[in-house]
Amino acid sequence: MATITEALTIALDLHLAGRLGEAQELYTRILDVDPDQPDALHFLGMLAGQVGQGEVGLPLIARALELRPEAADIHSNRGNLLRSLNRPAEAADSYRRAIALRPDFAEAWTDFATALRSLGDGDGAIGALERALGAAPALDAARDRLVLLLHERGRLRIESGQVTGSLPFLMRASELAPLDADIAFLLGNALYAAGLREDSLGAYRRAAALVPDFLSAVFNLGIALGKIDRLEEAAQALSHATRIDPTHIDALENLILTLYALDREEEANTWAGTALDLKDALAVAHAPALRPLPAAPRAPARRTRDVVAFSLWGAREIYTKGAVENARLVPRIYPGWICRIYHDDSVPAATLAELAGAGAELVAMEPGSGPLHGLYWRFAASDDPTIRRFVCRDCDSRVGAKEKAAVDAWIASDRPFHVMRDHILHTELILAGMWGGVAGLLPEMRGLAERFARTDADRWQDQRFLRRFVWPAIRDRVLIHDRTHQGHGLPFPDGPDGPYEGSIGARVTPD
Numbered sequence: 001m002a003t004i005t006e007a008l009t010i011a012l013d014l015h016l017a018g019r020l021g022e023a024q025e026l027y028t029r030i031l032d033v034d035p036d037q038p039d040a041l042h043f044l045g046m047l048a049g050q051v052g053q054g055e056v057g058l059p060l061i062a063r064a065l066e067l068r069p070e071a072a073d074i075h076s077n078r079g080n081l082l083r084s085l086n087r088p089a090e091a092a093d094s095y096r097r098a099i100a101l102r103p104d105f106a107e108a109w110t111d112f113a114t115a116l117r118s119l120g121d122g123d124g125a126i127g128a129l130e131r132a133l134g135a136a137p138a139l140d141a142a143r144d145r146l147v148l149l150l151h152e153r154g155r156l157r158i159e160s161g162q163v164t165g166s167l168p169f170l171m172r173a174s175e176l177a178p179l180d181a182d183i184a185f186l187l188g189n190a191l192y193a194a195g196l197r198e199d200s201l202g203a204y205r206r207a208a209a210l211v212p213d214f215l216s217a218v219f220n221l222g223i224a225l226g227k228i229d230r231l232e233e234a235a236q237a238l239s240h241a242t243r244i245d246p247t248h249i250d251a252l253e254n255l256i257l258t259l260y261a262l263d264r265e266e267e268a269n270t271w272a273g274t275a276l277d278l279k280d281a282l283a284v285a286h287a288p289a290l291r292p293l294p295a296a297p298r299a300p301a302r303r304t305r306d307v308v309a310f311s312l313w314g315a316r317e318i319y320t321k322g323a324v325e326n327a328r329l330v331p332r333i334y335p336g337w338i339c340r341i342y343h344d345d346s347v348p349a350a351t352l353a354e355l356a357g358a359g360a361e362l363v364a365m366e367p368g369s370g371p372l373h374g375l376y377w378r379f380a381a382s383d384d385p386t387i388r389r390f391v392c393r394d395c396d397s398r399v400g401a402k403e404k405a406a407v408d409a410w411i412a413s414d415r416p417f418h419v420m421r422d423h424i425l426h427t428e429l430i431l432a433g434m435w436g437g438v439a440g441l442l443p444e445m446r447g448l449a450e451r452f453a454r455t456d457a458d459r460w461q462d463q464r465f466l467r468r469f470v471w472p473a474i475r476d477r478v479l480i481h482d483r484t485h486q487g488h489g490l491p492f493p494d495g496p497d498g499p500y501e502g503s504i505g506a507r508v509t510p511d
Contacts, residue, residue: 004030008039020047038067042074049081057081072102079111088118099131106136110145122153126169147177155186163193174203181210185217192224200224215244219251226258234258247278253427260424268424273485275427279467280475283429287472290443293416297440303388306337307361309378310395312351313344313370320351321510322395327358333399334407342377344370375432375462376449382442391418391436396507403504405493406481407436415479416441422483422492422504429475430466434505442470 011026027044030037041064048057061078068074079094095112098105109132113125129146132139150173157166170187177183188203201224207217222237235258241251252275259268297303308330312323323341330339339360343352345367356362365377381390391407393399403420410418417437419430426434452465482489 004034015047023047036067038064046077049084054081054085070101072098072105076108083115088115091115104135106132106139106142110142125149143176147173151183158190163190166190179210181207181214188220197224197227213244215241231258231262256427265424269484272424272427276485276488279429283467283471288469293441293473297438299385302385303439305387306389307340307381307387308334308337309340309381309390309392311342311374311377312395313346313374315348317510319395324354326399327355327360329399331359333401333404344368346370372453373450379445379449382439382445384439387439390439392433394433397505398508409493410479413479415477417474417478419478419480420504424484428463429471432462432466
């Protein structure tokens, strides 16, 4: 007849082989002979947990611990059983006891980390996994869990604005998993956001080397190189990004900027034409379902006024002084036209008085709405039933005779809309301060713009709005003057002061 030790060996072999029913029967027979056999109690308790009967298994393991309280493995397995029953706090206590008995118990440290993570103690979990690796450097499970947790903690720190705090987590994760491109990429982003742009290059390069078509890593590498004035390398990286994804607009536009900064204007201009073609194709492909434009404006008899429209909010002099100067220029440059300034209550009263004194028509908008909606206010001229034609301009540039010559050419044409591009870097289909049209043709602009602003807000949102909602509607009914992008518009006409030269829409810093 087999001894209890021999029977336990057989039962454990059956257990490990997955023959749980046979193992359970043999453990039970052993306990029939010796009800206080601690190994049988321990293993039968574990088996009960494996078959979903954890509550049955707990008393068995508790009895085993009464008989053998110094057994670290039984404490650890009790923790596993409690964790399977979603009792992580009690599980953590069991793991602590196991570790106190055996500080080099790597598996217990690993499971302790899992319990701590369930309790929301991510930093404690990381510390436990580091101890697991210290006890057993080859323990792959601990390393994998530690890398995952470090990655997660680093990402969460970044998302909560604690960029510097994310770096220790991501650097350690990168050290443990040097072949993980995602971790290298996230580390690059954290270093860049922390102002360590030179250091971010290595992380981005490693990510791109591990995954050669890792578009975001290659693109971010180009941006980082550009920020530290390594422009030739930046151009190479951004060019690589456009090869990976020829439809990546941000990569195209940054490549154009970089080439222009390198005085490689011919290349920049070629890529600018590519960007315009791409934006046109994407705008048409993703055009919203709006009604076709009418052949004639609504209520044409009431439309008697032509307007140069500006948006103004805040007190920055580049805009307030620019608005005043434009208000003085419009009557001279655009005789018969009205200078209209849409503004909110953030514009200084003295500026509003100067504008009124210069003859500008002031339109007060909702108080405090400038930062969210101000970029779009000027487009509302299209909705005004008293306006015949409108052009939208920027306060920080100046109206001039050269643009007026282009506007006159537009009015003389049979096209209801007008767009100007006057520089290699004018790579938008419609520049927000360099377009206009016949009023009363477009859909109601103010409501469309306010809805768009709530979902896509940043400095260039107005131009994306025009690309999405206006360009598809007007692209076949617009006169375009384009100085540099061949095939994308007509040359500018000569102005009254001689042959055309210079750049319309350029920013002007006030004296």
